[in-house]
Amino acid sequence: MPVLLYLKAFLRKRVYLLLSLFFAILILLITYGLFCQMIQSKLAERENALRSLPVTVVLSNIAGTQTDHLEIPFYLAEYFTSGEYSYGGEIQPRAFSSYVKDVKMKTTLYYSLPSENMNRADTIPSSQKLVGITCLEADRAISQDVIDSLAFFSGMGESVFETGTPACVIPRRLLGHSAQDEQGRSFLTISVQIAPASQAATELVLQIAGVYDADDDRIYCPWRVAADQQAKLDGFYTVDSLMATVKDNMELSEFQTILFRHFAEVSPGGKAAKLDDSPVLDRYQFAAIVRDETLRQTLKEMDDSLQTALWIKPLLIVLELLVSACSGFFFGSVQRRDLLAARLVGTRMREIVWILFLQLFAVLLLSIIVTAYITTLCFNVEASHSYYVGVGAAASFGCLFSIRNLRKAAEALAARE
Amino acid sequence: MAKIQTIDLNFSYRAKHQTIHAVKDVNLLLEPGLMQVIIGKSGSGKSTLLSLLASLQTPEQGMILVDDMDLQKMDADQYRRKRAAVIFQAYNLFPLLTVQENIIYPLLLNKIPKRTAETQAEKVLEQVGMDASFLKRFPATLSGGEQQRVAIARALANQTDIVLADEPTGNLDTKNTERITGLLSSMAHNQGCCVVVVTHDLSVAANADRVFAMDGGTLSGVAP
Ligand SMILES: Nc1ncnc2c1ncn2[C@@H]1O[C@H](COP(=O)(O)OP(=O)(O)OP(=O)(O)O)[C@@H](O)[C@H]1O
Ligand SMILES: [Mg+2]
Numbered sequence: 132m133p134v135l136l137y138l139k140a141f142l143r144k145r146v147y148l149l150l151s152l153f154f155a156i157l158i159l160l161i162t163y164g165l166f167c168q169m170i171q172s173k174l175a176e177r178e179n180a181l182r183s184l185p186v187t188v189v190l191s192n193i194a195g196t197q198t199d200h201l202e203i204p205f206y207l208a209e210y211f212t213s214g215e216y217s218y219g220g221e222i223q224p225r226a227f228s229s230y231v232k233d234v235k236m237k238t239t240l241y242y243s244l245p246s247e248n249m250n251r252a253d254t255i256p257s258s259q260k261l262v263g264i265t266c267l268e269a270d271r272a273i274s275q276d277v278i279d280s281l282a283f284f285s286g287m288g289e290s291v292f293e294t295g296t297p298a299c300v301i302p303r304r305l306l307g308h309s310a311q312d313e314q315g316r317s318f319l320t321i322s323v324q325i326a327p328a329s330q331a332a333t334e335l336v337l338q339i340a341g342v343y344d345a346d347d348d349r350i351y352c353p354w355r356v357a358a359d360q361q362a363k364l365d366g367f368y369t370v371d372s373l374m375a376t377v378k379d380n381m382e383l384s385e386f387q388t389i390l391f392r393h394f395a396e397v398s399p400g401g402k403a404a405k406l407d408d409s410p411v412l413d414r415y416q417f418a419a420i421v422r423d424e425t426l427r428q429t430l431k432e433m434d435d436s437l438q439t440a441l442w443i444k445p446l447l448i449v450l451e452l453l454v455s456a457c458s459g460f461f462f463g464s465v466q467r468r469d470l471l472a473a474r475l476v477g478t479r480m481r482e483i484v485w486i487l488f489l490q491l492f493a494v495l496l497l498s499i500i501v502t503a504y505i506t507t508l509c510f511n512v513e514a515s516h517s518y519y520v521g522v523g524a525a526a527s528f529g530c531l532f533s534i535r536n537l538r539k540a541a542e543a544l545a546a547r548e
Numbered sequence: 549m550a551k552i553q554t555i556d557l558n559f560s561y562r563a564k565h566q567t568i569h570a571v572k573d574v575n576l577l578l579e580p581g582l583m584q585v586i587i588g589k590s591g592s593g594k595s596t597l598l599s600l601l602a603s604l605q606t607p608e609q610g611m612i613l614v615d616d617m618d619l620q621k622m623d624a625d626q627y628r629r630k631r632a633a634v635i636f637q638a639y640n641l642f643p644l645l646t647v648q649e650n651i652i653y654p655l656l657l658n659k660i661p662k663r664t665a666e667t668q669a670e671k672v673l674e675q676v677g678m679d680a681s682f683l684k685r686f687p688a689t690l691s692g693g694e695q696q697r698v699a700i701a702r703a704l705a706n707q708t709d710i711v712l713a714d715e716p717t718g719n720l721d722t723k724n725t726e727r728i729t730g731l732l733s734s735m736a737h738n739q740g741c742c743v744v745v746v747t748h749d750l751s752v753a754a755n756a757d758r759v760f761a762m763d764g765g766t767l768s769g770v771a772p
Contacts, residue, residue, distance in 0.1 A: 133656040140644040472642045474604075476654040476702070477629025 160502035195397030230386040231375035235269035258327035259348040263357020276345035283341035295355035299337040394419035459529025556610035572765040588762030632710040633703030637718035648683040693724030
């Protein structure tokens with residue numbers, strides 16, 4: 132009852148003290164909340180970068196100096212495309228290909244226009260390249276002129292390269308060699324060879340999907356079609372160049388261990404990481420270059436700034452605990468006079484402690500609720516409960532410390548008068 | 549009707565480098581119904597003795613008997629709440645509480661209903677010569693003499709049988725000093741309280757029923 136009397140009086144007369152303590156704690160908690168938010172957004176940014184920055188894998192020759200005209204045998208290419216993956220004679224639970232997406236491949240064959248058309252093919256020399264690609268980017272030798280002048284017929288598009296449709300993109304000059312069916316679709320019949328001088332040839336009818344106007348004789352067809360033709364002529368297909376994007380950068384290191392089971396490791400600069408170790412390289416025919424410099428660079432910068440932030444965090448906590456303890460001390464000492472008077476009339480020590488803590492508790496609770504509300508609703512972060520408890524404990528500690536010597540103070544007061 | 553007796557009372561302040569023996573072998577008997585004054589030079593240990601009597605400090609040696617009961621074995625808070633009112637030169641009142649609240653505070657501590665306590669407050673305030681208009685005022689708005697009278701009123705309201713006052717007239721003028729002294733001696737004579745007043749002021753001593761003199765921590769004389 133006297134405790135309540137005093138509390139009421141305190142609330143009545145010390146509004147500003149209570150408010151300033153309330154705001155001090157509020158500001159502390161919010162600063163911390165904002166800081167946590169900053170760290171969280173940095174972490175999210177990092178995570179985002181990790182997920183979104185593309186990391187590509189490019190196959191190269193064993194020295195890492197060449198990435199085209201490689202003649203990669205089908206069984207190596209199929210690691211990237213096949214849904215099954217066996218290693219050491221055992222089918223692995225997870226396919227090699229499941230680590231990658233956007234596999235870009237190129238296979239080159241040669242074509243000539245069939246002999247019945249020869250008389251009209253005066254401008255086209257025999258044995259030009261038939262390039263099978265999974266997308267335009269798969270052939271890095273493709274000229275910008277070709278890409279710029281490329282016009283697809285209606286209903287056709289670049290996506291045709293991803294399929295196995297017998298279709299092609301040809302130089303406009305070759306249109307004269309095409310034939311049309313009843314639906315008005317144009318077709319080109321070509322004779323396909325493995326090599327320019329090769330005797331073995333197979334006839335292939337391709338629907339014309341588009342034309343380009345550049346000074347080039349190449350015919351581009353879906354990679355699947357070219358690979359099939361090569362397999363038909365030669366027994367198996369090979370791939371000139373292969374690159375793929377890592378599906379999930381989180382799995383990059385896991386993928387790398389699998390990748391380097393089959394390909395030598397070459398740094399993005401083209402230096403074979405283990406070239407001195409030639410016996411090891413004996414079992415590799417090709418190397419793989421993991422292009423993750425951008426990712427590494429970005430992550431390094433982010434980690435550096437995150438590191439400083441993480442270093443500041445405990446500092447901030449210590450500072451805030453200190454400030455909390457100080458405000459608790461101030462809070463307690465402001466009331467020293469009252470508490471002394473309380474002791475003079477025989478208030479029990481535990482009642483005095485109660486008086487202090489009821490006030491402190493009310494202020495703390497209120498500011499913690501308000502902070503939790505503000506931080507979660509406005510800034511979308513939650514400071515941990517342990518932090519709130521810490522701030523509360525520090526303030527209480529300060530308060531307790533200020534009344535620790537209350538008995539002594541009462542004695543000193545008695546002796547001073 | 550309380551009687552206080554000290555037996556070979558000793559107390560020292562222990563600082564880091566020195567020990568001050570503030571109260572040395574003090575034996576005295578303080579009786580109910582008497583206004584008893586302790587005088588002595590500054591630093592002679594008067595305040596220390598009073599704080600021992602108020603159980604604000606614990607004796608180092610010897611003991612204090614209150615109605616033949618060892619004070620050290622009693623609950624110090626309860627002793628001040630129910631038996632001994634302590635009045636200092638200043639800082640007696642809660643700055644945050646009104647005069648009325650200050651007076652009823654110890655009554656509430658003693659579980660007296662608020663209504664009863666409030667009527668009591670008005671009555672005792674009148675006894676010390678202050679009207680009801682003072683009830684709602686805060687200590688900071690009162691003069692020193694008025695503050696001391698409120699402190700005495702609080703002791704009156706709480707009906708303690710011991711009143712321990714340390715320089716209660718310390719910075720008051722003659723008129724107020726007389727008034728406070730009068731109030732204190734009337735508490736001894738009319739209420740039968742055991743009143744102990746520490747003072748420098750010889751005019752206070754002149755109104756005493758008994759005077760104790762202290763010197764260098766020891767009791768150097770008693771009169772009569
Ligand atoms: N809190 C304390 N710590 C250490 N020494 C103290 C303390 N209080 C008092 N003393 C010392 O104890 C001795 C007695 O002091 P006390 O206050 O009892 O004297 P006093 O008679 O009341 O003096 P005054 O008339 O000036 O009030 C003095 O020497 C004083 O310096
Ligand atoms: Mg003194």
